[in-house]
Amino acid sequence: MNRTLKVIAALYFFSGGLCLCGCESSKAQVLAVQESQVKLRSMQSRVFDTTDKAKTLRTTMATLQDLGFVIDKADDVLGSVSATKLDRYAVRITINVRPYGETQMLVRANAQYNLKAIEDPEPYQQFYAAFEKAMFLTAHSID
Amino acid sequence: MCVLFVLPASIICQGCAGIPRDALSMNTATLEDRQIQTRLFETSDEEKILVASASVLQDLGFNLDESETDLGLLVASKERDATEAVQVVLMLAIAVMGGGTTPIDDVQKIRVSLVTSPAGENGARTAVRATFQRIVWNTYGQISRREKLGEPEMYQEFFDKLSKAVFLEAHGI
Numbered sequence: 001m002n003r004t005l006k007v008i009a010a011l012y013f014f015s016g017g018l019c020l021c022g023c024e025s026s027k028a029q030v031l032a033v034q035e036s037q038v039k040l041r042s043m044q045s046r047v048f049d050t051t052d053k054a055k056t057l058r059t060t061m062a063t064l065q066d067l068g069f070v071i072d073k074a075d076d077v078l079g080s081v082s083a084t085k086l087d088r089y090a091v092r093i094t095i096n097v098r099p100y101g102e103t104q105m106l107v108r109a110n111a112q113y114n115l116k117a118i119e120d121p122e123p124y125q126q127f128y129a130a131f132e133k134a135m136f137l138t139a140h141s142i143d
Numbered sequence: 144m145c146v147l148f149v150l151p152a153s154i155i156c157q158g159c160a161g162i163p164r165d166a167l168s169m170n171t172a173t174l175e176d177r178q179i180q181t182r183l184f185e186t187s188d189e190e191k192i193l194v195a196s197a198s199v200l201q202d203l204g205f206n207l208d209e210s211e212t213d214l215g216l217l218v219a220s221k222e223r224d225a226t227e228a229v230q231v232v233l234m235l236a237i238a239v240m241g242g243g244t245t246p247i248d249d250v251q252k253i254r255v256s257l258v259t260s261p262a263g264e265n266g267a268r269t270a271v272r273a274t275f276q277r278i279v280w281n282t283y284g285q286i287s288r289r290e291k292l293g294e295p296e297m298y299q300e301f302f303d304k305l306s307k308a309v310f311l312e313a314h315g316i
């Protein structure tokens with residue numbers, strides 16, 4: 001009898017532990033940021049000398065299609081475009097466009113490669129290099 | 144025994160390995176892909192092209208997932224059988240030789256995004272660009288392939304159908 005109780009107790013704690021593990025890791029993943037928030041924001045953002053939101057969004061979609069993405073979603077009001085590229089790997093990207101001051105638009109991109117956030121500046125530099133060519137405008141970094 | 148260690152390691156590595164160098168940059172194939180995936184229509188009426196595109200996608204059995212007509216976007220997908228005769232024969236051969244069951248391609252999800260944009264002088268023409276991709280699951284329910292669909296003939300045929308639909312639409316048929 002005693003032994004059965006012990007087994008039940010062990011199972012109980014084990015399953016409890018499993019559950020806690022799950023909760024802890026999902027919370028950590030939801031709020032996970034490797035880089036500092038400010039650094040991440042600046043590497044993912046650029047400012048363009050235009051106030052034309054629709055044109056910026058259309059250019060975003062054209063650039064993404066050039067880079068081999070299939071668009072998942074776009075919203076004119078929110079100013080967002082999401083897309084996925086499949087080439088044995090998967091890259092998901094979301095671009096957000098919003099007015100920045102009176103005369104500029106702020107573009108921010110965030111992307112993930114397979115199961116990991118892209119927090120390295122180089123892929124974003126490459127993206128904006130393609131994007132500024134399509135915009136016929138220079139991308140300014142934010143301070 | 145070795146396989147037991149190598150297999151999880153390769154799965155983990157897939158998750159953490161760095162992004163390929165050209166994943167977010169233009170390359171030599173960019174221009175060619177753009178040409179294959181784009182057609183120009185002699186109209187400034189984007190809405191007409193979007194309506195015709197939606198009906199062609201429906202003709203091809205796609206379901207519409209998303210649309211943002213203000214930006215000229217349609218997103219559609221369909222799930223279909225992905226079984227290939229060659230794989231079935233190979234699987235049977237392996238089974239006959241005592242190799243047990245091996246997974247083969249089973250189901251695929253094909254996705255397409257279609258974007259229209261004003262083109263030409265004063266936007267007198269409308270450009271349509273379609274990009275297709277697919278995910279394939281094997282008989283074990285694992286993703287066995289994820290890739291873009293790039294065959295020029297497929298795009299040619301798609302745009303032929305779209306041209307016909309634009310014509311039919313224009314004539315109210």
